[in-house]
Amino acid sequence: MSKKKSFVAACIPLGALLLIFMSLAIAGHLIAVQSSSQRKNISVENNPGQAGWGETSPMNNDLRRRIVNLSPRELYIVMDTANNILYLKKGEQTIRKCVISCGSGNILSEPGGGRKWIFDTPKGEFFVKSKIREPYWIKPDWAFIEEGKDVPKDAKDRVEADFLGEYALGFGDGYFIHGTLYTRLLGRNVTHGCIRVGDEDLRELYMAASIGTKIFIF
Amino acid sequence: MLPRLISLFVVLAIPANILGYSSALNDSERLLLESELTLAKKPGLYFILDLKDKRISLKARGILLREWEVKQVRYWGNPVAVKPISLTDKMTILPPKRERIEPGESDEDKKYELKALELDDMPSSYTLSFAGGIFLRIRPEAKGWTSIFPMTLSTLKRHTLFPLKTVWFSVKKKPFTSIEIVLNNKRESQALYWAFTEGTECIIF
Numbered sequence: 001m002s003k004k005k006s007f008v009a010a011c012i013p014l015g016a017l018l019l020i021f022m023s024l025a026i027a028g029h030l031i032a033v034q035s036s037s038q039r040k041n042i043s044v045e046n047n048p049g050q051a052g053w054g055e056t057s058p059m060n061n062d063l064r065r066r067i068v069n070l071s072p073r074e075l076y077i078v079m080d081t082a083n084n085i086l087y088l089k090k091g092e093q094t095i096r097k098c099v100i101s102c103g104s105g106n107i108l109s110e111p112g113g114g115r116k117w118i119f120d121t122p123k124g125e126f127f128v129k130s131k132i133r134e135p136y137w138i139k140p141d142w143a144f145i146e147e148g149k150d151v152p153k154d155a156k157d158r159v160e161a162d163f164l165g166e167y168a169l170g171f172g173d174g175y176f177i178h179g180t181l182y183t184r185l186l187g188r189n190v191t192h193g194c195i196r197v198g199d200e201d202l203r204e205l206y207m208a209a210s211i212g213t214k215i216f217i218f
Numbered sequence: 219m220l221p222r223l224i225s226l227f228v229v230l231a232i233p234a235n236i237l238g239y240s241s242a243l244n245d246s247e248r249l250l251l252e253s254e255l256t257l258a259k260k261p262g263l264y265f266i267l268d269l270k271d272k273r274i275s276l277k278a279r280g281i282l283l284r285e286w287e288v289k290q291v292r293y294w295g296n297p298v299a300v301k302p303i304s305l306t307d308k309m310t311i312l313p314p315k316r317e318r319i320e321p322g323e324s325d326e327d328k329k330y331e332l333k334a335l336e337l338d339d340m341p342s343s344y345t346l347s348f349a350g351g352i353f354l355r356i357r358p359e360a361k362g363w364t365s366i367f368p369m370t371l372s373t374l375k376r377h378t379l380f381p382l383k384t385v386w387f388s389v390k391k392k393p394f395t396s397i398e399i400v401l402n403n404k405r406e407s408q409a410l411y412w413a414f415t416e417g418t419e420c421i422i423f
Contacts, residue, residue, distance in 0.1 A: 021378075028381020031388050057244060063251035067280040070258045078283055082337045082412040092282075105335030108319040118316070123415055125261040125278055148322025189334045216278045218263055218413050 076214040077177075077205070079195065081121045084187045086177075086197065088208055095208070098201035099186045100177075103193040110145055117142045119192040122175060126215040130170035131206065135178060137163045142192070165199060167206035171215050177205065246423070249300035253421045254280070257302055263413075264302070265420040267354075269293070269397070276413055286410055289359050290400035294380050296351075296393045302419045303348045308411065310344035340408035343368070348420065351393040358407040359400050372398070397422070 078087040081102040088096040103121035137160040165179010180196035257264040258280045272288040317333045346354040387394035
């Protein structure tokens with residue numbers, strides 16, 4: 001009998017807790033339902049006094065036109081860094097699709113706790129700032145640190161030929177679209193942030209792009 | 219007389235209702251277009267989450283860069299105004315980790331073995347937090363017996379955690395919106411995580 005009593009006594013606070021919990025959950029549901037009914041009216045509430053159909057449609061069409069006018073008229077480049085694909089496009093048409101290599105996302109820290117580099121390909125909107133034939137690579141500090149070598153004082157010691165392929169397209173802050181010796185790594189994220197492209201694709205890109213060509217990277 | 223009056227009422231009431239509805243549609247579309255114009259004028263990428271048409275678009279300067287088809291949407295909490303909002307945080311149980319390069323160990327020929335941060339390393343279930351208490355919970359469609367656990371967890375969350383959160387935020391007089399988005403597959407979900415960077419602006423429509 002006493003066992004039964006103690007069981008009932010233990011159940012009471014548990015039941016009370018469950019009741020509170022359920023009440024709160026029901027209250028939450030009711031608030032959510034009320035909010036979702038507000039959502040249906042949000043656009044109307046935000047624009048009191050707006051007239052109907054025929055009057056707002058031309059306005060929307062005008063807005064649409066203004067958005068379209070912001071898109072590039074000429075060729076542009078789109079790069080998908082997740083899938084390592086580059087698209088050369090004009091309007092909605094894809095002119096060329098190339099397999100590329102983008103940034104590895106790795107981190108390099110200077111021994112002794114100095115500088116730190118994150119090898120990401122930048123995302124956003126850029127444009128072609130330079131076009132170079134037979135480019136030389138001016139090795140930055142991180143390239144020497146990565147190799148465990150001392151950073152040279154003489155600028156001549158930084159120059160490396162035949163490393164970036166036949167062409168390079170610069171898009172700012174030391175980032176380039178260039179060739180590669182490691183074509184088997186195309187399609188993988190292995191670079192220090194630059195975009196590596198195969199020889200034939202690079203030639204096509206170089207010929208098609210001009211200074212100012214828009215680049216969108218995501 | 220009465221049937222005539224009824225038919226007159228019907229003739230007048232139906233178009234008025236249609237006009238009112240389309241006006242509301244036009245207004246919300248106008249808000250979307252105005253917000254997009256604001257974002258398209260700026261250099262940078264932006265997202266449009268079209269919950270009605272179930273698609274997520276990544277755009278820049280009005281150009282569509284990539285699109286994700288949304289399988290399922292569940293909406294919870296306060297309504298979201300149609301205006302640009304920025305991503306403040308990406309939250310996940312196991313965030314992807316960057317590899318550290320040890321100076322002197324670099325060898326281009328060994329790059330095949332080198333670990334890099336790639337699409338496969340991205341999480342497929344995560345929460346995107348936006349300014350104004352808006353949370354976007356993204357996950358791929360659960361398939362097979364392995365989906366039992368995440369599905370149960372999701373249902374439990376929907377019926378316990380979210381109601382409690384709604385009450386909590388309501389008492390605190392803070393906005394709270396949770397939107398659950400189910401994408402077609404794991405890879406799509408990972409690609410969306412990759413594309414969203416902190417500070418990216420977004421319009422929820």
